[in-house]
Amino acid sequence: MAPGLSIVVISYEMTRALPRTLLSLSPAYQRHMARGDYEVILVDNGSARLPDAAAFERLGLDLSVHLYPDPTPSPVAAINDGLARARGELVGVWIDGARLASPGLLHACRRAAALHPRAVVATFNWHLGPALHHRAGTSYDEAAEDALLASIGWPAGAAALPRIATAELPDPRAPMLESNAIFMSRALWRELGGYDEAFRGAGGGAVNPDLFIRACEAPGTQLIRVLGEGTFHQLHGGTTTAGDGRAASLLKLGSKQYYRIRKRPMRAVRDTGWLFDASRDVVMDLGTNAA
Amino acid sequence: MEMSMSDGTGLSRAAAEAWIANYIAAVIDRPASAISRTDRFDVVGIDSAEVVIMVGVMEEEFSIELDPNMLFANPSIDGFVGALADAGIVAG
Numbered sequence: 196m197a198p199g200l201s202i203v204v205i206s207y208e209m210t211r212a213l214p215r216t217l218l219s220l221s222p223a224y225q226r227h228m229a230r231g232d233y234e235v236i237l238v239d240n241g242s243a244r245l246p247d248a249a250a251f252e253r254l255g256l257d258l259s260v261h262l263y264p265d266p267t268p269s270p271v272a273a274i275n276d277g278l279a280r281a282r283g284e285l286v287g288v289w290i291d292g293a294r295l296a297s298p299g300l301l302h303a304c305r306r307a308a309a310l311h312p313r314a315v316v317a318t319f320n321w322h323l324g325p326a327l328h329h330r331a332g333t334s335y336d337e338a339a340e341d342a343l344l345a346s347i348g349w350p351a352g353a354a355a356l357p358r359i360a361t362a363e364l365p366d367p368r369a370p371m372l373e374s375n376a377i378f379m380s381r382a383l384w385r386e387l388g389g390y391d392e393a394f395r396g397a398g399g400g401a402v403n404p405d406l407f408i409r410a411c412e413a414p415g416t417q418l419i420r421v422l423g424e425g426t427f428h429q430l431h432g433g434t435t436t437a438g439d440g441r442a443a444s445l446l447k448l449g450s451k452q453y454y455r456i457r458k459r460p461m462r463a464v465r466d467t468g469w470l471f472d473a474s475r476d477v478v479m480d481l482g483t484n485a486a
Numbered sequence: 487m488e489m490s491m492s493d494g495t496g497l498s499r500a501a502a503e504a505w506i507a508n509y510i511a512a513v514i515d516r517p518a519s520a521i522s523r524t525d526r527f528d529v530v531g532i533d534s535a536e537v538v539i540m541v542g543v544m545e546e547e548f549s550i551e552l553d554p555n556m557l558f559a560n561p562s563i564d565g566f567v568g569a570l571a572d573a574g575i576v577a578g
Contacts, residue, residue, distance in 0.1 A: 372535060443538050443554040450542025460543045462513060463536055 197284075198257060200233035200305060201381070203277035204289040205270045207240045211337065212293035212429040214250065215344075219295035221254040224350055227302040230255055236280050237292070240273040241266025269399040275389040287316075287378040290403050294320070294375050294426035298353040303424045303473035304378045310471070310478060311417040313383060315410040317374035317468075319425040320363040327361055328430060329442035337430050360427050367422055367470060370463035373403040375426045379410060387413065393456050401449035404461055411464045418468025419478075497548060497576040502567045509540055510563075523563040534558070550575055 202220060206213050217237070222230045234257040239246050241263065248260040261280070263273040274288060285308050287301075300318060307316045322328045323343060324335045347355040364371060379387075387409055394402035411418050453461035470479040503523060511518040514531040522530055527537050538554045545552055552575070560569040571578040 370533060370536065443558075446535060446538045447542040447545070447554055450539040451546050454543055454546045460509070460513075461539050463533075463539075465514075 196231075197282035198232060198234045199283050200285045200287065200301065201281035201283035202233060202235045202287045202289065202301075203274060203281060204235060204237045204292045205240055205273055205277065206237060206242065206246055206292035207266075207270065208242045208244065209293050209431055210242075210244050210246075212295075212431045213237075213246055215295045215429060216289070216292050217251050217254055217256065217258070218350060219298075219353070220301070221256050223255060224298055224353065225296070225301045226299045230257055233257065233283065233301065234259070234281075236277045237261065238263050238273045238277040240270050267395070268397040269392075269395050269402070271390045271392050271394055271399045271402050275392070278384055278389045281381060281384075284381055285378055286381050286384050287376055289376055289426070290399070291375055291428070293429045293431040295429060296376065296426055297356055297424045298350075299473055300376065300421075300424040300426070303421050303471070304376070306473070306476065307419045307421055307471040308378055308380070310419060310469070312380075313413070313416045314379065315383075315407075315413075315416050315418045315468075316378035316421060316471075317371065317407065317418060318376045318378075318421045319367065320373075320375045320428065321357065321360040321425050322363065322428045323356075323360050323430075325361060327363060327442075328428060335430075340430055356427055357425075362425075367420055368467045370465045371407070371420070372461075372463040373407045375403075375428075377407065377410070383410070383413070383416070391456075394452065396448075396452070398445075401453040401461055404449070404463075405453060405457070408462070408464060411466065411468075418464065418466055419471050420468055421471050421473055423473040497550075497570075499567055499571055499576050499578060502570060502576045503563055505544070506540070506563050506566070509543070513540075521563070526561045527557070528561070530562075537561075 218224060220235055222228050237260045239262050246260055251258055263276055304316045308314045323340050343359045347359055390402050390406050394400045394405060410416060450461050507518045507521040510521050510530060510532050513536060537557050541552045541554050541557060556569045557566055560566045570576040
C-alpha cells in the first residue's frame, strides 16, 4: 500500500550532515507521523563517500536509498529520478539533504496541503548558528555547530532549533525566492514536469527558484507558507552557502542563467499567499505584500 | 527594455538610472516616477537578493560585467549609477 506522503532527499558528499537530516525525518522525531504514513526516497548524486544505508536502519524510516547512475554537478536529474519513484499523493522535495527538519514539519505540511487541492506548500529556510553560513566567518565551524545542537539537547530538544539558528527570511511575508522543503501533490509535480533539466551547473543554479516560481504561477495553485516549522542548514560546503561573497556571485549567475532560459528576469514571489500557523492550526490570508 | 548607449564609452548615466528605476518599478509594481533615486534599495522596497538578481539582468541585457559589491557599497540608484560612472561603465 502506497504511503500518503513521499519525501525526496538529495545528497552529495554529506556524510556528516545526512544522518541528522534523516534522523529529523524519522517517525520518532516527527510529531504525529507514523512509519506507514510516509516514505523517504534518498537519491545520492555521485558522492565519493556513499551514504551508509545500513546505518539508517535504526531510524525506523520507510527509506529507500538510490545511487543516481549518471550524476552531474546539477542535482536536477537526481531529483527528477526521485520524483519518478515517489508513490505518495503528496510529495515533498529536499533539494539540499544537509538541512534537518523541525519536529512538526511533516505533519504541518500535510495539514497545509489538505487546505487546497493545488497547494504549493513552502517551508522557510534557516541556517544553524548566529549568521547565515555565507556570512558566518571562520569562527563558526562544524565543532561550533555540534556544540550548538548539543546545547539544546538535539534531537530531544529540537523545538528550540530557532533559538540557535538564523532565518534566511526574517519576515515570513517578504518576497520568497525558494524553499528547501516544498510540498505539492504528485499530480502537480507531474504537471510541472519536476525540476527543469535546462538548469545545469553546480547546485542546479537557479533551478530551485525556477521550480518555486513556476509552481506559484501555475493556474489555480495556492501558495501556503508554513509558519513555526522549517529546515535548518548544516555546514557542508555546499554550493550556495560556502564562502564569503560567493553567495552574491552565485545568485548573480543564477539570475543570468534564469534570464537566458526563461527570457525574463527572475522575480521572487511577492504574493504572500496563505500563512499557515502550524502551532495554532490557523490560516491567515494577508494578501500581497507590497513592501 | 532598451537602454541608450553613449558615444562608445558605455551607457549613459541617465539611461542607466531610468533602466534601474523601471526595473525596480516592475518588481514592486509601482510607477517608475515613484521610485526614489536617493533612498536605499531596501527603503524603496527591493531586498538585497533582488538587487543582485537585477545586476545579473543588467549584465545580460547590456553585455557588461558588474560586481554585486558595488551595489552593497552604494545601495541607491544614484549611488550605484555614480559608482558605475566612476568605474567607467556608464558615461558620467
